[in-house]
Amino acid sequence: MNLPAATPAISPDWDKIRADFPLLERQVNGKPLVYFDSANTGQKPASVIEAVDGFYRRHNANVSRAVHTLGSEATEAYEESRRKLARFLNVGADELVLCSGTTFAINLVAYSWALPKLEAGDTILVSRMEHHANIVPWQLVAQRTGATIKVAEIREDGTLDLDALYRAMTPDVKLLAVAHVSNVLGTVNPVREICREARRRGIVSVVDGSQAAPHRKVDVQSIGCDFYAITGHKMCGPTGTGALWAKKEHLQAMPPFIGGGEMIKEVSFDGTVFNDPPHKFEAGTPNIAGFIGLGAAVDYLETLGMAHVEARETELLAHLTEELDKVEGLRIFGHAPEKAAVVSFLVEGAHAHDLATLLDLEGVAVRSGQHCAHPLLQFYGVAATLRASLAFYNTHEEIERFAAALQKARKLLA
Numbered sequence: 230m231n232l233p234a235a236t237p238a239i240s241p242d243w244d245k246i247r248a249d250f251p252l253l254e255r256q257v258n259g260k261p262l263v264y265f266d267s268a269n270t271g272q273k274p275a276s277v278i279e280a281v282d283g284f285y286r287r288h289n290a291n292v293s294r295a296v297h298t299l300g301s302e303a304t305e306a307y308e309e310s311r312r313k314l315a316r317f318l319n320v321g322a323d324e325l326v327l328c329s330g331t332t333f334a335i336n337l338v339a340y341s342w343a344l345p346k347l348e349a350g351d352t353i354l355v356s357r358m359e360h361h362a363n364i365v366p367w368q369l370v371a372q373r374t375g376a377t378i379k380v381a382e383i384r385e386d387g388t389l390d391l392d393a394l395y396r397a398m399t400p401d402v403k404l405l406a407v408a409h410v411s412n413v414l415g416t417v418n419p420v421r422e423i424c425r426e427a428r429r430r431g432i433v434s435v436v437d438g439s440q441a442a443p444h445r446k447v448d449v450q451s452i453g454c455d456f457y458a459i460t461g462h463k464m465c466g467p468t469g470t471g472a473l474w475a476k477k478e479h480l481q482a483m484p485p486f487i488g489g490g491e492m493i494k495e496v497s498f499d500g501t502v503f504n505d506p507p508h509k510f511e512a513g514t515p516n517i518a519g520f521i522g523l524g525a526a527v528d529y530l531e532t533l534g535m536a537h538v539e540a541r542e543t544e545l546l547a548h549l550t551e552e553l554d555k556v557e558g559l560r561i562f563g564h565a566p567e568k569a570a571v572v573s574f575l576v577e578g579a580h581a582h583d584l585a586t587l588l589d590l591e592g593v594a595v596r597s598g599q600h601c602a603h604p605l606l607q608f609y610g611v612a613a614t615l616r617a618s619l620a621f622y623n624t625h626e627e628i629e630r631f632a633a634a635l636q637k638a639r640k641l642l643a
């Protein structure tokens with residue numbers, strides 16, 4: 230296995246880093262853009278854009294099929310991206326299924342692992358703070374198998390109630406689905422401890438790492454889960470890229486989810502011999518250029534050093550929270566002691582969408598709505614929130630511009 234990259238000793242010059250992102254130079258509605266929607270999708274550095282462009286200009290060919298030079302170059306570059314991503318997550322490349330993102334990754338577990346295994350009487354334990362991508366596939370499995378969904382509740386501060394979670398791990402629970410980091414609250418869940426408790430009880434764990442991998446060092450081996458899903462577009466990579474890491478024993482035992490080219494060794498009308506994992510789960514032509522871009526994104530993040538990224542975002546989060554606390558009538562959802570740079574909030578008397586629209590007029594991009602997490606918003610009894618989500622490329626000056634725009638918008642709506 231490749232060794233994970235060491236964190237560079239010196240923290241990057243963040244002003245220079247920002248200049249790597251061409252889109253951040255944009256004006257929106259005549260104002261310099263303040264992009265606070267990175268939990269939705271991240272912006273891309275020039276090196277990623279160039280890697281995608283370079284692939285189409287110089288190497289474009291299909292993978293794992295042609296023996297000609299372009300075909301070999303494309304295959305090698307694609308497999309190199311898999312190796313880079315595996316090293317980034319500290320897993321083996323042969324355990325990493327490349328796919329279109331977390332949604333596909335979790336559905337792969339649902340259809341290939343859970344559907345054949347679960348039956349009436351079994352329970353799937355899902356945390357209250359999950360994104361719909363880590364709820365709906367389990368509901369579909371439950372409908373088809375007769376299994377039941379049980380909810381692991383949260384506390385008012387947005388942390389998981391761990392005592393309740395462990396009590397809920399009864400013998401009928403076969404699978405646990407939990408986010409590493411909440412896309413609404415920013416809560417960082419203690420997934421290592423949670424997966425250890427699940428393992429002790431023979432429960433298979435699925436961790437949604439969508440909001441973790443872009444913002445902190447993720448060592449999947451040390452988490453000790455059974456499955457870990459990531460999505461590339463939130464970690465500086467292209468859309469339509471992502472991966473599912475799974476324990477080898479699962480990958481070997483699981484039947485394929487989708488059939489077609491690439492995932493076979495031999496096909497006849499008497500039967501088909503499937504390829505070895507991870508290729509067994511990668512039918513059809515993949516998003517080759519996207520994965521070349523994701524490889525470049527991993528290179529980029531490793532050059533920054535994930536420990537530096539996390540420290541930078543923690544500092545930005547503290548500033549953002551301080552500014553939000555000054556706004557009259559503002560309520561923040563989620564006060565976990567360990568929190569990523571995602572802040573959901575509401576301002577008394579102002580609808581989330583109205584505020585987001587007024588902020589957009591000031592060049593500020595935040596998300597408003599339910600953030601694909603209806604059950605979580607139901608817990609707080611609200612129909613929508615605003616969400617400001619940061620990345621290392623944001624600046625303290627942007628936080629001040631955002632705060633001023635928010636004060637102005639609040640006054641207009643008051």
Ligand code: PLP
Binds near residue numbers: 329333408440601
């Ligand atoms: N899980 C979480 C926590 C997310 O934030 C998201 C995206 O917003 C997803 C899953 C779904 O990711 P994708 O749409 O890239 O598959």
